[in-house]
Amino acid sequence: MNWKLAARAERMNPSIIREILKVTEKPGIISFAGGLPSPKTFPIAAFAKACADVLAKDGQAALQYAASEGFPALREFVANELAKQSAAAGVPWAIDPAQVLITTGSQQALDLIAKILIDKDSRVLVETPAYLGALQAFTPMEPQYVSIASDDEGVLIDDVKSKIYPVRPELVEGQASASTSSARTDGKARFIYVIPNYQNPTGRSMSEARRAALSQAAREAGLPIIEDNPYGDLWFDAPPPASLTARNPDGGIYMGSFSKTLAPGLRLGFLVAPKALYPKLLQAKQAADLHTPSFNQRLVAEVLKDGFLDRHVPTIRALYKSQCEAMLAALARELAGTGITWNQPTGGMFLWVKLPAHMNSVDLLPKAVERNVAFVPxxxxxxxxxxxxTLRLSFVTASVEQINIGIAALAAVLKAAL
Ligand SMILES: Cc1ncc(COP(=O)(O)O)c(C=O)c1O
Known part of the structure; x- marks a missing residue:
């Protein structure tokens, strides 16, 4: 059969990272490439008990079709938890559980947002660099990406302000296909997509001042903020400043996930949307998968009751902090004085390395794999x-011993190429 693919399918690409990860699946390799949480942190015993309890108490409902919005107890948990965190960060945020949509991973939230907000040629503002999975979710809707210049704290506010509207008239949305619905707008960016806490891929975080400035600029311009926060709970010494959405709840969509605090295999995430936008997201959700698995939602609601996260998440923070410190110490030991630089994350799973401008990390990966160490270019x-x-290193899946061996091997490859 000669399949004629839709234009949007032609634009889809295999995840470059997944392709890279295949190379790194060689036995014995120390991989800093993956984006996976440490499996040591998965609370298996708590899930074993909750499985039995949910099936005994509520087995029929747990295995039945359910509401697209999500399991009420879980939506309530999300609303309360975010309100609690926000109040502690000094920005009260009153969330009605009716604004919470449980999604099949926060990756699905990105897909739903793309479907309801992006037309062909819509301008979408993204960080430099940006989360690859978001680009994959947005790309089939055929946006025009507008990369915002960014520093160690994320997007630069002046650059955001200058790019909300197109500069060149030929980029005005709708000109390419004036008969389509995209002709409805004037080319103003549909939204800015940001990860304020321990960003993937860089591990960087936005300061309070940067958040306040971005929030104010977006509010003044009427630019929606799509805030993706799967890593915010993984802080090392102090929680991050208040979320962007809390500062202007009508001006954005907030996304969170249970992947990094419980387990990614559950595929449980959520979004919080303004009430006016919620019905469209819900319709997109219904079309996508009717609802997120009822059993997983009840399981997580069962595990989370009685303050489980307050006991569990500190153990993840302590583990990741010790691994991050080991990687920073190894980098300093092996690469000081070489001109190679890296950042100092205050939470999350990743750190970001910058090589001298003439170097290309794609060319260095096979050499690193030969020495049994892997990273993502x-x-x-x-x-x-x-x-x-540039290159991304994850510090969470390798032990301290592996980090020491792996960074020494990586440093040898980098120094040979200097
Ligand atoms: C920034 C960011 N957003 C969203 C996701 C998707 O997470 P999940 O679908 O597991 O909730 C990830 C996964 O690594 C991520 O790094």
Whole structure:
């Protein structure tokens, strides 16, 4: 059969990272490439008990079709937890559980947002670099990406302000296909997508001042903020400043996930949307998968009752902090004075390395794999104009001993290429 693919399917690409991970699946390799949480942190005993309890108490409902919005107890938990965190960060945020949509991973939330907010040629503002999975979710809707210049704290506010509207008239949305619905707008960006806490891929975080400035600029311009926060609970010494959405709840959509605090295999995430937008997201959700698995939602609601996260998440923070410190110490030991630089994450799973401008981390990966160590070349994470002299390291799946061996091997490859 000669299949004629839809234009949007032609635009889909295999995840470069998944392709890279195949190379790194060689036995014995120390991989800093994956984006996986440490399996040591999965609370298996708590889930074993909750499975039995849910099936005994509520087995029929847990195995039945359910409401697209999500399991009420879980929606309530999310609303309360976010309100609690926000109040503690000094920005009260009153969330009605009716604004919470449980999604099949926060990755699905990105897909639903893309479907309801992006037309062909819609301008979408993204960080430099950006989360690859978001680019994959948005790309089939055929947006025009607008990369915002970013520093160690994320997007630069002046650059955001200058790019909300197109500069060149030929980029005005709708000109390419004036008969389509995209002609409805004037080319104003549909939203800005940001990860304020321990960003994937860089591990960087937005300061309070940057958050306040972005929130104010977005509010003044009427620019929606799509805030993705799967890593916010994984802080090392102090919680991050208040969320962007809490500062202007009508001006954005907030996304969170249970992947990094419980287990990613559950595929449980959520979004919080303004009431006016919620019905469209819900319709997109219904079309996508009717609802997120009822059993998983009840299981997690059961595990979470009685303050489980307050006991469990500190153990993840302590583990990741010790692994991050080991990686930073190893990098300092092996690479001081070489001109290679890296950041100092204050939470999350990743750190970001910058090589001298002439170096290309894609070329160095096979050499690293030969020495049994792997990373992700940074170029994969740019919506446009990739910076080839960057790379992402995950510090959470390797032990401290493996980190020491792996960073020494990586440093040998980098120094040989200097
Ligand atoms: C920034 C970001 N957003 C969303 C996701 C998707 O997470 P999940 O679908 O497991 O909730 C990830 C996964 O790594 C991520 O790094």
């Amino acid at each position: 940074g170029a994969a994470f740019y919506a446009d104009h990739p910076q080839h002299n």
